[in-house]
Amino acid sequence: MISREAELFRAGKYEELWERCCSFIDLRLEDFMGIQRRLLLEQLELLKKCELGKLIMRGAKPKTLEEFREQVPLTTYNDYAPYLLKRKMDVLPRKPILWQCKPSGGGGCYRGIQRSAVTQATARMDRTRHQPWFGLDPQSVLPAV
Helix, strand or coil, X not given: CCCHHHHHHHCXXXXXXXXXXXXXXXXXXXXXXXXXXXXXXXXXXXXXXXXHHHHHHCCCCCCCHHHHHHHCCCCCHHHHXXXXXXXXXXXXXXXXXXXXXXXXXXXXXEEEEEECHHHHHHHHHHHHHCCCCCCCCHHHHCCCC
């Protein structure tokens, strides 16, 4: 299956491709930060409702980013490991569509990473956004049909 971005590129619809993948670059800093704040608050709302979020937030129910910073303690990977390494989906805000394992860099331990549909789509768009299309044969950087 070919991605929408690849379709736009192959069709020569570069302006639409830019809008889809890179238009955030044209935003003013205040607008970009407003979007980031809104997205983070949406994630916090999801986190507050799941078991892992309740454990990590230790009962805090922040409504703003400032409250989150004040009320929720810093965490480490070890706070999440008992749940993520066992792939306990019932404690997460949403069921992940993909589990990955990456080496942690020390001691041969592997860290599990769960991805929701949103984070998977974001990662896909991020890879697309950074493709080195210019000066290269498009067939070498686009997925096969």
